[in-house]
Structure formats: C-alpha cells, structure tokens
Amino acid sequence: MQIIETPVYRKAFIQYLRRGTPLDISLKAMTEERPTTHYIWRTTGDDKVRSSHAANNGKIFAWNNPPETGHPGEDYNCRCTAEPYKPEVSESSLQWVTSIVDEGLRRWAWYDFVLHYYFGGGRAIQLSDVGHLQDVIDASREHVFKGVERQIFKEARATVSGSFNDTFENTYRFYSVSFIHGRSTVEGRYNGTVSRSGNALYITAEVAYNFSDVFTDPLDIREREGGSSDPEAIQADELIDSEVGGQYYDVLDSWTTRLTATIHIDSDKSGYRE
Ligand SMILES: [Zn+2]
Incomplete structure (x- = not known):
C-alpha cells in the first residue's frame, strides 16, 4: 500500500506529533x-x-496551479484552509477548420521558393498550391487559434447575450513549417453569438483567417543552409550566383473555422482567461 502525503498533511501530522495539535480531517481527506x-x-x-494570505481569501485556485503564496497551510504557521470548490460550469472549447484544404501535387522545398524569387516574375503564390496550407493551419492551432479564442471570449463576456464581431491581426513565426515562413501576418474577422445560462456562456463563432507573407530574402535562406551538400541546394546556389534579378512576391492563403465553447462568465473562475 502506498501512502501519498502532501506537504500540507505531513506538516499537520508533525504538529500533531510534537504538540498534540488535532489533525484536520479535511486535510487527510484531501x-x-x-x-x-x-x-x-x-x-x-x-x-x-x-496580508498576502488575506489577499487570497475567498479566491478560487487550482490544486495543480498554486498561487505565489503556495497552497493554504503550506507556509510556516499558516492556518488557512482549502474549501473544496466544484466549478459549476463544465467548460470546453473546440475550433475546427471548415474550409476545404486542397493541397498542390508537390510540396515545395525551400529552394522552390528561391527559384520562384528569381523566375516567378513576382507572381503571388497560394500556400495550398505549394502544399504548405495544412502545415500552416496545424502550426496555427496552438498560438493563432488560441489567441483568437481569447479575444472572442473577452468579447463574449462583455456581450453576455447577443451577437458580436470584430477583426484581429497579429504576426507569427512559422519556422516549424519551413524556415521560409518567418514573420507572417495572420489577420481576419469573426462573427459570434453568445447566450447565458446561469454562470455559463455558450458561444459559437465563425472565423475567417488570412495568411500573408512576403518572400524577400533568399540570401538569408542560403546562409541558414550553410554549405549544404544537397545537389539541388547547390544548383539553387548557382542560380543565385548567376545574378538573375529576383523579385519579391506574396505568399498568401486563407481558411475558415468554426468555434463552439462553453465558458464561465467570470474570467477568474474560468480555465479560459483573457
Ligand atoms: Zn495563511
């Protein structure tokens, strides 16, 4: 049998052994x-x-995310207690892609982007035409999607009941997809509705994303590759060395998502904060 003791319980037990201080049953249960x-x-x-503990009084904390003071009872001589709290709202958030992601036949490698710089005549390309759209969307989930969700939740809390819409814009790095996608802009807009039941807000939103980047810097790419022995890379290098004039070009695409979420109306009691 394995006995798991929290620091709080261990401390209380030591106090009991040394001074006969009664054990708080709730600590044991906890x-x-x-x-x-x-x-x-x-x-x-x-x-x-x-005072630092008085400031915590009445506030809700998660066991897996202690405040700076530590949990109640952990600090020396602390007599504070933790009253179990069950969030009355079961929260969830799901955002999924609703547009069709139709990729090109062949995924472009970095040297394809360089060749296009020299021979594309400045013509813009779509991520989906070069097999990068799905990867960019996947890379967007953690930062871009979450950032938009935070903005939507903030607006939903301010709206409480009814519809809302707004635009967003930010720059992100998509090096995980390809180092040619450095600082890229993702902007767009959303149309949402929110309704309230008790302390829960039910949110739905349609979100439109537009990705844009300007390809300007093939030399930087060449330096990053640094002495590649890839014959195709060497071939691209030779093309650059032939001093064909390059032209900047746009790398673009767009997609849409749908968001459904249930969140607590009070940000302080929510896992979905702004
Ligand atoms: Zn205390």
Missing part, C-alpha cells in the same frame, strides 16, 4: 483524494492572518 480540482482559499479571519 490527501487521499482531492475531491475537487479547485478550492476556495479561507483564512481564519483574525488580525494575525498575513
């Missing part, structure tokens, strides 16, 4: 199975409560 993922910080309310 140790064995924390009944909730969150708790409400409770102080004893007298004038001996340190």
Whole structure:
C-alpha cells in the first residue's frame, strides 16, 4: 500500500506529533483524494492572518496551479484552509477548420521558393498550391487559434447575450513549417453569438483567417543552409550566383473555422482567461 502525503498533511501530522495539535480531517481527506480540482482559499479571519494570505481569501485556485503564496497551510504557521470548490460550469472549447484544404501535387522545398524569387516574375503564390496550407493551419492551432479564442471570449463576456464581431491581426513565426515562413501576418474577422445560462456562456463563432507573407530574402535562406551538400541546394546556389534579378512576391492563403465553447462568465473562475 502506498501512502501519498502532501506537504500540507505531513506538516499537520508533525504538529500533531510534537504538540498534540488535532489533525484536520479535511486535510487527510484531501490527501487521499482531492475531491475537487479547485478550492476556495479561507483564512481564519483574525488580525494575525498575513496580508498576502488575506489577499487570497475567498479566491478560487487550482490544486495543480498554486498561487505565489503556495497552497493554504503550506507556509510556516499558516492556518488557512482549502474549501473544496466544484466549478459549476463544465467548460470546453473546440475550433475546427471548415474550409476545404486542397493541397498542390508537390510540396515545395525551400529552394522552390528561391527559384520562384528569381523566375516567378513576382507572381503571388497560394500556400495550398505549394502544399504548405495544412502545415500552416496545424502550426496555427496552438498560438493563432488560441489567441483568437481569447479575444472572442473577452468579447463574449462583455456581450453576455447577443451577437458580436470584430477583426484581429497579429504576426507569427512559422519556422516549424519551413524556415521560409518567418514573420507572417495572420489577420481576419469573426462573427459570434453568445447566450447565458446561469454562470455559463455558450458561444459559437465563425472565423475567417488570412495568411500573408512576403518572400524577400533568399540570401538569408542560403546562409541558414550553410554549405549544404544537397545537389539541388547547390544548383539553387548557382542560380543565385548567376545574378538573375529576383523579385519579391506574396505568399498568401486563407481558411475558415468554426468555434463552439462553453465558458464561465467570470474570467477568474474560468480555465479560459483573457
Ligand atoms: Zn495563511
């Protein structure tokens, strides 16, 4: 049998051994199975409560994400307690791509982008024509999608009931897709609706994303490759050396998503904060 002791429980047990201080049963229960993922910080309310703990009084914290003070009872001589808190709202957020991602036949490598710089006559290319759209969308999920969700949640909390729309714009790096996609701009707009039930907000939104980048810098790419022995890379180098004048060109594409989310109306009680 394995006994798992939290620092809080261990400290209380030591106090019990040394001074006969009664063990708080809730600590023991908490140790064995924390009944909730969150708790409400409770102080004893007298004038001996340190100010940093008084500031936590009544606030909700997650067991897996302690405040700077640590959890109640962890600090020396702390008499604060953790009251189990069950969020009354079961939160979720899902955003999925609704446009068709139709990729080109062959995925462009970096030297294809360089060749296009010299021989494309400045013609813009679409990510989907060069097999990069799906990768860019996948790379967008963590930062771009989440950033847009935060903006939507903020607006939904301000709206509470009804429709809302706005635009967004930011620059991101897409080096994980290809180092040719350095600083790229993703801008777009969303149309959302929100309704309230109790402390829950139900949100749906349609989001349109536009990706744009300007290819300007083949020399930087060549330096990054640094003495590649790839024959195709060498061939591209020779082409650059032939001093064919290059032209900047746009790398573009767009996609749409749909978002459905249930979030707590109060950002402080929500896993989805702004
Ligand atoms: Zn305390």
